[in-house]
Amino acid sequence: MIKYSVVVPIYNRPKELDELLESLTLQEFTDFEVIIIEDGSSISSEHIAKKYQSLLKLLYFSKSNEGQGFGRNFGVKYASGEFLIFFDSDVIVPKEYFKTVDAYLEDHKIDAFGGEDKASDDFSDFQKALSYSMTSVLTTGGIRNKNQNAGGNYQIRSYNCGIKSELFREIGGFKKTNMGEDMELNNRLEKLQVLKRLIPNAFVYHKRRGDFKSFFKQIFSFGRTRVQLKNMYGISIKIVHLFPVGFVLFTLFAVLLITFNTDYRYLPIGLLSLYFGAIFVHSTVSTLNLKVGFLSTIASFIQHLAYGLGFLKEVLFPNKK
Template structure:
């Protein structure tokens, strides 16, 4: 089968997510052929039976391999892909019907050897998942770096929704063997090899992310620990803004302590910030429960990333 796009999806013990993702592929309005490569990364709860349910409606290729992490699994899939351009997705996303058409249209208008797309919250997501999505994408929390045109700094594609040409993959050898930050590392190597990247704003996905605060904390902690290592490998990429989550948490701790000795000015400033988050999330999500959760998820995000960053900086420097 000749195809332009090869969709690369690693999965680990998440057959229900693959079911939802493949169902969204059946609704794509993209007319040209494409293949979907599912890489089962050593799962004990496999999605093979789910994949078989879609074999009549989608061109699917399923591989089972020993567990090696998502980066190596993506490389495994790209090495076996038949297409000329690889689209990499996480298993916990759902595609809107126009996704592939928007990618194709953007690449025809302005071809680049790699791209990234933003994520959004689906109506079916839980209130907590919507709040987590807000915290990860809001200009008030991350500066909008995950897919907004008004983002601070140059956009760095993320592996939950990104593309890379076969040529660029062969030149860079794909993802390095890291458990976190492997997508940012790949972006830096793409730039070093003179490959251009772009943000395709309309190529968004509905990203479920983590469903509990504990899982979200663990995920953001991993993100935080990866950043000092990336700064060490690519010194020119280091920015003072990466310290903000750590400073935020340290400042919050001392503000609470100072409030107990009748010096409330700093905790008042933090409270005003949380009010801004509530109002902004309420405007974005039109749900007061999600807005309240957004305060909690934002603090969880800062705590996870900030503590991970600080620990990694002290231990790994």
């Protein structure tokens, strides 16, 4: 039987940690330990950790702020499990998660794995809309949850993934602490031809919070990070990453056509309307909720705009740090 070590960095989010730890107490498979790393928070989660110490095999550490990647590295030093499981603090873990993972790993000799992220039925309409925009095939091509089992090249994501402890330590853990640290890790694993898989049904509920303004800032950073990863580590940029750039340029083109009152001024607006109309219909049908469909349309627009602008910003005015 495999033993697991769950490593979770936390920064100013005690309520999120409470929900995550509560979900871990409900697991059908219980042979795992939990390591919480308070990464320089000004709002401590120590009282939340103490609340669950009698219910879970739990270790809590507080340290100066370095970011989630190095926070995970810190926690791994105290991990005793054969497999490390990394969760973000804003996920909720279904009760079948570890049972599903353990059964898969018993039958498949792999070195690392990942799982999907979804919205739970009890999430707010806003949270469901953000989840749709981040995972839908119409917005991201479904790249976050794409099953690449045929080639063993699944891109693990640090909000929900696992890796053999021995391998993680051998390669030195995360080398980048924020934004894209999992992509840099993937890059090294692929160079080593490590076998990675998406485990079907090993999903988590990703409870994104905030507002559209903070969502824009986050996605803008994602766009910049994609270029930085190419410049710093040679990680290739895929066609799907260029789609938001095309969206920004196409939207600018549409504005210019309308501004100068050309004969074709309504054509690009019509195409954009068709695209976002499809998003509205697809989201509404998949969630059975008109409000979620409407919010998903706004979230998807913001996502494309922010990522494209962030990408272009880093190409034209790169960060020299």
